[in-house]
Amino acid sequence: MNTNTASEVKVQVVCVTYNQKDYIKEALDSFLMQKTNFKFEVLVGDDCSTDGTSEIVAEYARKYPDIIKHIRRNPNMGCLANFMDLCENVTAPYAAFCDGDDYWTDENKLQKQFDFMEKNKDVNICAHKTYILANKSWNLYNYYSKQEEPLTIPDRKKTPVGRFIKIEHIMKQWPHTSSLLVRNIIKKYPNWAKSGGPGGDMSVIFLNLGDKSMYIIDEYMSIYRRVEQGVVYNNQDITEHFLNTRVNDYFRILGGSINYFKVHYNSFGIGALESRLWTEIINYTNAIIKSGKWEKLIELKESYPSEYDKVISLLSEYKYRLQQVDKLGLKQANLLRRNSTLKIIKPILKSIYRCKKICKQIKSLIKIAHSFFAYWIFALVPKKKNLWVFSGFNKKNYIDNTKYLFEYIVENHPEIEAVWVSKDKSIRKLLKENKMPVLNMTSLKGIWTTARAEIAFSDHFKMTDYDNRYGFNARTKFVQLWHGVGPKSSIPKGDFLTNTTVKGARLSSDILIGDTDNILIKLIKILKYPFIAPFRELFEQYYMMCCPGQIFIDTFAAPIKTNEKARFLVGNPRNILTYNNTSNDDKFRILYAPTYRWNMEDEQFMVNNFIKNLPKLNEFLSKHNGELYLRLHPHTWRNYTNKINDAILQYDNIFKDNSKDIYAELYKYSVLITDYSSIAQDFLITKQPVIYFAFDIDTIESTDQPFNKPYNEYLAGELTKDWSENICALEKLANGVDEYKERRMSVLESLLPSEYNNVNNSKRIVEELKKRLNFGGMDD
Numbered sequence: 001m002n003t004n005t006a007s008e009v010k011v012q013v014v015c016v017t018y019n020q021k022d023y024i025k026e027a028l029d030s031f032l033m034q035k036t037n038f039k040f041e042v043l044v045g046d047d048c049s050t051d052g053t054s055e056i057v058a059e060y061a062r063k064y065p066d067i068i069k070h071i072r073r074n075p076n077m078g079c080l081a082n083f084m085d086l087c088e089n090v091t092a093p094y095a096a097f098c099d100g101d102d103y104w105t106d107e108n109k110l111q112k113q114f115d116f117m118e119k120n121k122d123v124n125i126c127a128h129k130t131y132i133l134a135n136k137s138w139n140l141y142n143y144y145s146k147q148e149e150p151l152t153i154p155d156r157k158k159t160p161v162g163r164f165i166k167i168e169h170i171m172k173q174w175p176h177t178s179s180l181l182v183r184n185i186i187k188k189y190p191n192w193a194k195s196g197g198p199g200g201d202m203s204v205i206f207l208n209l210g211d212k213s214m215y216i217i218d219e220y221m222s223i224y225r226r227v228e229q230g231v232v233y234n235n236q237d238i239t240e241h242f243l244n245t246r247v248n249d250y251f252r253i254l255g256g257s258i259n260y261f262k263v264h265y266n267s268f269g270i271g272a273l274e275s276r277l278w279t280e281i282i283n284y285t286n287a288i289i290k291s292g293k294w295e296k297l298i299e300l301k302e303s304y305p306s307e308y309d310k311v312i313s314l315l316s317e318y319k320y321r322l323q324q325v326d327k328l329g330l331k332q333a334n335l336l337r338r339n340s341t342l343k344i345i346k347p348i349l350k351s352i353y354r355c356k357k358i359c360k361q362i363k364s365l366i367k368i369a370h371s372f373f374a375y376w377i378f379a380l381v382p383k384k385k386n387l388w389v390f391s392g393f394n395k396k397n398y399i400d401n402t403k404y405l406f407e408y409i410v411e412n413h414p415e416i417e418a419v420w421v422s423k424d425k426s427i428r429k430l431l432k433e434n435k436m437p438v439l440n441m442t443s444l445k446g447i448w449t450t451a452r453a454e455i456a457f458s459d460h461f462k463m464t465d466y467d468n469r470y471g472f473n474a475r476t477k478f479v480q481l482w483h484g485v486g487p488k489s490s491i492p493k494g495d496f497l498t499n500t501t502v503k504g505a506r507l508s509s510d511i512l513i514g515d516t517d518n519i520l521i522k523l524i525k526i527l528k529y530p531f532i533a534p535f536r537e538l539f540e541q542y543y544m545m546c547c548p549g550q551i552f553i554d555t556f557a558a559p560i561k562t563n564e565k566a567r568f569l570v571g572n573p574r575n576i577l578t579y580n581n582t583s584n585d586d587k588f589r590i591l592y593a594p595t596y597r598w599n600m601e602d603e604q605f606m607v608n609n610f611i612k613n614l615p616k617l618n619e620f621l622s623k624h625n626g627e628l629y630l631r632l633h634p635h636t637w638r639n640y641t642n643k644i645n646d647a648i649l650q651y652d653n654i655f656k657d658n659s660k661d662i663y664a665e666l667y668k669y670s671v672l673i674t675d676y677s678s679i680a681q682d683f684l685i686t687k688q689p690v691i692y693f694a695f696d697i698d699t700i701e702s703t704d705q706p707f708n709k710p711y712n713e714y715l716a717g718e719l720t721k722d723w724s725e726n727i728c729a730l731e732k733l734a735n736g737v738d739e740y741k742e743r744r745m746s747v748l749e750s751l752l753p754s755e756y757n758n759v760n761n762s763k764r765i766v767e768e769l770k771k772r773l774n775f776g777g778m779d780d
Contacts, residue, residue: 010038011110011181012092016083017100018047018076021056023225028060030104032067036111042068044100045086048076053100083200084193090184097201098178098222105131106221113181116215120164124183124212125205127175128219129154129161134226139241153179153224154216162218167209168272175214177201178222182208188702191601192256199249206257211268242287243296250280251304262501263598281307285314368535371468375534378451378473385775387417389453391465393634395441396424398431399661401459401481401546404573408762410436416766419453421446421470447471454773455543459483463504463537474533477543479769481573484678485556486595487707487714488700492559505537507561512540542566544772546765548681549753555708570764571757574663578685579759581667588626588734591657591669594693595677596633602696607632607640609695611647613723614654620727621653624734629669631657633677671733673726676700680716684748685757689738690717691729697721716740716747 013031017024031042044057054072061070073082087095094117098104106112113126132144132151147155154161158172180201185208193203254277261270288296288311301308390406392398398420409418421441422428431438439446450456450471458465459481466472490499495507511529513522539560547553548571557567583589592610597603610630617628630644641656648654659665663682672683673691680690692715700706712719717740718729732739756764 008039009041009092011036011040011094011096011114012090013040013042013096013098014045014083014086014090015042015098015100016045016047016079016086017049017053017057018079018082019049019051019053020100021049021052023101023103024053024056025060026103027098027100028057028068031098032060032064033107034104034110035107036114038111038114040067040096040110041092043086043089044068044070045082046070046072047079047082048073080196080200081194084189084203087186087200087204088188093184095180095182095184095204097180097182097204101225102176102178102223103225104178104222106219109221110181112217112219112221116217117181117183120213120215122213123164123215124185124209125175125214126181126217127179127214128217128221130176130179130222130224131220132224132226138226139238143238152220159216161216164213164215166211166213167206167269170205170209170214171272171276174202174205175216176222176224177204178224179216180205184208185210188699190256190260192252196248196252199245199253202249202253203257206253206273207260210261211265239287239290242283243291243293246280246284246287247296247300247303247307251277251284251307254280255304255306259598264498266496266506267501267503277307278310281310282314285311367469372531372534374471375468375473376530378468378471379475381451381473383454383475384417384452385454385773386415387419387449387453388455388457389450390418390420390457391441392422392424392427393460394464395422395467396427397634397660398422398424398427399634400483400663401573402457403661404576404663405457405481405762405765407436408573408576409766412763413766419449421450441467441470450476455479455769457481461500461502461505461537463502468534478538478541480542480545480562481765482545482556484572484681485552485708486676486678486680487709487711488595488676489706489708490556490559491708497560502537504535508532508536508538508540509561511536544568544769546570546572548572548757549751551709551751568765568768569753569756570768571752571761572682573762573765575682575685575757575761576759577664578667578682582686583668583670586625587670588621588624589669590621590626590628590671590673590730591631591666591683592628592673592693593631593662593677593679594633594675596636597696602699603636606695607644609723611644614647614651616723616727618651618653620730620734624730626734627653627655629655629657631659631662671730680714681748681751684716684744685752687744689733689740690744691726692717692719693721693726694719695721714747714751716744 015027015031017027020027028042028044034040044061046054046057048054054070057068057070058072061068071086077085094114096110096113109128113128116126117123129149130153132153134141134144134151144151144153148157149155153176154170154173159165159174160169182204186204189203189207193200193207254273258270258273258277261268261273284300284307288294297308297311300311388409390402392400392402406418406420409416418437420427420431420436420438422431422438423441428438428440439449441447441450447470450466451473453471453476455477456462456466456472457479460483462472462478462480466476488499490497492498492507495509497505511525511532513525517525539562542562543566545557545562545566545568547557547567547569549569553567553569594606597606620626621628630648632640644656648656657665662679666679666683667686669683669686669688671689671691672680673693674680674683675692675694680692683690694700694711697711701711707714718725720726720729
């Protein structure tokens with residue numbers, strides 16, 4: 001038993017139970033037998049048991065009140081909700097786990113794992129081997145009994161034991177829940193981890209492990225018992241098992257984890273997660289073929305459209321017939337039962353897939369080599385001081401700050417040879433029709449022009465907007481006209497940016513010499529630099545970064561380590577039309593412009609909630625001669641166009657704003673509804689009201705780095721959390737009640753000081769660059 005007298009609890013054990021009166025004592029006794037030099041607690045989530053389990057747990061809690069904490073649910077929550085709620089209530093540095101039907105077998109288990117974790121701070125999970133206690137009727141008995149280590153989790157042939165491993169090493173088989181000691185990293189789990197099938201251990205393992213290490217002790221210290229009263233027991237045959245668990249658990253958790261790792265771990269390990277997801281898609285497809293339950297595809301399409309598409313690719317020859325199931329139902333599509341043909345086709349399709357994968361890898365290696373050599377070879381090309389190139393996001397768009405600065409230079413500075421380079425045919429056609437200098441970025445002339453250019457402009461990352469293969473090189477002076485920084489945190493964690501998945505968009509302290517580096521480290525960095533620099537953003541080496549105000553510097557330019565001399569206080573060129581124009585009609589126009597969400601569930605909720613409230617919005621708009629325009633962020637990950645268009649079709653006053661350039665239209669609106677988008681800052685220039693619709697602010701504030709600074713410091717209007725509050729705020733404004741006029745001016749001046757933000761933004765940028773480059777023709 002715990003013999004430590006220290007007050008701080010170091011480990012909390014998560015134990016879920018439901019109707020396990022025959023087993024719960026053995027689990028609780030195995031916790032109490034632990035010999036530790038630290039304090040621990042056991043959180044028993046009793047899910048409204050009715051068989052006497054509750055009474056047993058209550059008795060243990062009375063006897064051992066400092067250790068056993070009885071959390072009795074009423075009503076029943078369900079296995080996953082019970083488990084995840086306990087996980088989110090862990091406050092100790094470490095969490096251990098054991099379901100009520102399993103138990104520990106080593107009295108020193110917790111102490112061994114705790115000591116190991118304390119000594120190895122880069123290890124986020126310490127586990128051990130677990131023995132499976134099951135009879136032969138269990139549907140997975142044959143699978144586990146035929147392993148190299150029978151009835152063991154994990155089997156050393158599938159998962160390395162006794163050494164430091166990463167997430168890719170556990171994709172064949174991860175340790176059992178009862179073996180885990182987890183560093184308590186995740187305080188609040190994403191919604192996808194808390195809804196679906198019974199499995200929650202995968203989410204806990206993947207998200208807490210992240211890009212750190214796991215260590216599996218080569219000892220048996222727990223028993224995984226397979227009984228009918230088990231937390232996740234089922235006795236279905238293996239085919240039914242695949243049909244029921246792959247959608248409810250594996251697709252949900254692997255898909256959610258992939259998105260989570262892109263955001264929080266800089267895409268570390270997603271190749272392994274994607275590979276396992278593909279394996280489970282194959283398993284699911286085989287189960288459908290074997291069972292003939294083709295109706296499962298309809299359910300899959302509704303819940304997981306991306307996985308559905310992959311299943312369709314496996315069954316490509318039967319795509320038309322699968323569409324028949326969708327449209328006509330199972331009976332009219334009986335040809336789908338020709339399973340034998342599918343079994344012949346599948347290996348062929350798998351071989352084709354592997355060949356394509358190998359070809360893709362070879363192509364990728366060639367691209368990397370091409371990019372590396374081009375970056376340094378093009379640096380040898382003499383630069384032309386007055387040749388400046390511009391590009392849009394992802395080498396295809398023609399919007400935002402680069403567009404407006406480019407047009408200003410073409411119109412006002414004939415001494416500068418400004419050229420837009422793009423991969424997009426429609427953009428090139430548009431510019432040619434308007435007699436603007438434009439080139440195909442990938443053409444020989446486009447490559448040569450970029451290679452000779454003194455300056456390259458972008459308002460996103462140079463990694464997205466330029467390509468070394470197309471002329472960008474080590475001597476190109478890069479000018480950053482960044483598109484905006486909203487309230488949400490943009491401060492890097494270590495060397496990595498948390499709000500992007502762009503490869504290479506990270507700090508480069510590993511290759512750039514620092515003031516405190518010793519001679520050996522300097523030499524290593526000098527040797528590494530030529531090989532890594534071509535594939536980095538190199539924020540630290542920007543030639544100039546345009547900063548609309550000191551807050552922008554404090555929350556973005558300084559954290560990404562731009563050189564102080566590179567920072568230039570100047571406003572956004574895109575705001576020229578907002579400064580020069582005002583709306584002249586009496587229409588009450590509302591713009592709803594939310595920013596994108598990383599989390600799929602949050603994004604879907606945002607869209608569905610908007611659609612749900614369309615009748616109320618339409619009633620308000622009809623009453624006040626108003627119009628509402630929805631404009632989703634250009635980086636919204638999923639396409640909701642058809643869904644939104646179908647929903648608003650019946651309303652005369654509600655529209656979807658499809659204009660590519662919102663800044664050309666911003667001054668026409670009477671009110672802006674937004675959340676965390678930097679568009680709120682630009683809209684303040686119009687001096688019109690802003691409503692801050694932050695329905696998920698509680699979720700964001702619970703993260704490690706929610707905002708650059710307190711959210712209320714950005715607010716220049718009413719804060720709302722649902723559409724009823726939005727309509728109330730709009731009613732006030734429509735009736736002439738504007739409570740935030742002075743506040744808007746104050747916030748505008750703090751974010752976009754008038755000293756640097758005005759109609760002369762583009763002019764000042766050009767003058768500063770000509771001054772830095774030291775060439776004549778300063779007058780317009």
